[in-house]
Amino acid sequence: xxxxxxxxxxxxxxxxxxxxxxxxxxxxxxxxxxxxxxxxxxxxxxxxxxxxxxxxxxxxxxxxxxxxxxxxxxxxxxxxxxxxxxxxxxxxxxxxxxxxxxxxxxxxxxxxxxxxxxxxxxxxxxxxxxxxxxxxxxxxxxxxxxxxxxxxxxxxxxxxxxxxxxxxxxxxxxxxxxxxxxxxxxxxxxxxxxxxxxxxxxxxxxxxxxxxxxxxxxxxxxxxxxxxxxxxxxxxxxxxxxxxxxxxxxxxx
Numbered sequence: 001x002x003x004x005x006x007x008x009x010x011x012x013x014x015x016x017x018x019x020x021x022x023x024x025x026x027x028x029x030x031x032x033x034x035x036x037x038x039x040x041x042x043x044x045x046x047x048x049x050x051x052x053x054x055x056x057x058x059x060x061x062x063x064x065x066x067x068x069x070x071x072x073x074x075x076x077x078x079x080x081x082x083x084x085x086x087x088x089x090x091x092x093x094x095x096x097x098x099x100x101x102x103x104x105x106x107x108x109x110x111x112x113x114x115x116x117x118x119x120x121x122x123x124x125x126x127x128x129x130x131x132x133x134x135x136x137x138x139x140x141x142x143x144x145x146x147x148x149x150x151x152x153x154x155x156x157x158x159x160x161x162x163x164x165x166x167x168x169x170x171x172x173x174x175x176x177x178x179x180x181x182x183x184x185x186x187x188x189x190x191x192x193x194x195x196x197x198x199x200x201x202x203x204x205x206x207x208x209x210x211x212x213x214x215x216x217x218x219x220x221x222x223x224x225x226x227x228x229x230x231x232x233x234x235x236x237x238x239x240x241x242x243x244x245x246x247x248x249x250x251x252x253x
Contacts, residue, residue, distance in 0.1 A: 037071075038064055055086040062114055066106040075102045090115040091148035119145050123168065131163045131199070131234075138165075139237075139244060146203040146239045154181050154202040158195035159234070167193045181218050183225040190231055197232035201239065209240030211252065219247055 044052050045061060053061070056076045063072040079089045082100055090111055097103050097111065122141040126134050138157075146153055151173060158167040169189065172180050190198055200222065202215075219236045226233045236247040247253045 056080055058086055059089060062110055063107060066104075066110040075100075075107070078102065087148050090118070093150065127165055127168065129165060131157075131159060131165055142201050142237060142239050142244065146201065147241055149203055150205050152202060152205060154200070156186055156189065157199040157201060158190055158193050159197040159199070160194070161196045163197060163234075166195060181222075183218070183222040186222055187225045187229055187231060190226070191229065195231070197234050198226065199234050200236040202237075203239040207241035209238040209243060209245040211238055211245060211247070211250075216252060219252065223253065 041053070041057055041061060045058075050058055056073065059076040059079060060072050063075060067075070078100055080086070083089045083092050083096075092111075094108055094112070097108050122137070122144040125137040126141050129137075131138055142155075146155070153170055154172045155168065155170050157165055158169070160166050171186060171189070172182075186198070186200075200219065204210075215236075215238065219233075223233045233253065234248065235253065238245045238247075
């Protein structure tokens, strides 16, 4: 028998309380002007492709997924004002992107996914293909991956006996005006991947692809090392912002 001071038994047991339905608040709807703008922008893109949109609107499309319920046009303009153009926004270093007001992990991820997709697509157009027949695609790939970098990168494209690209490797990363290159490592790697020829590629962050004396000396050292191992050095390309210089075309090889 319960004593008078005891509390009454609960009307529902613990299990009933635990499994009681929880009403979740509805997510706020996008304002109608944002919904309409996004749909119009997507339709223009699907109908006319990227050429139908200026840089800031193309950037808006990229930002839609990262920021679903907000007008992203101000952020698109901030990014373009900071980095200059669409390509520079995508290739901007992550620490610099973080400095832009309104840029969080979601925005950075979206930008870097688009950049990675562009690199993979352009690389797929040249890898395992004969370089002679896909030279323009090769130049496009080099520009896509290197022209907008703010530090120097040295890459080697390794070819087989039929001049088919079998490997594309970044050998070294440098500073804004220098990248360390070791000719012995370049030719050693050629033997490891069973290459018969190679093309050297590096970028000039200044935008001017004119070879320096250090570039010329380094190329000659690699050419000598390659010749000693019966490897062919086809070319050395220096990638600038909007153009490239070929050592072969300039008579430097």
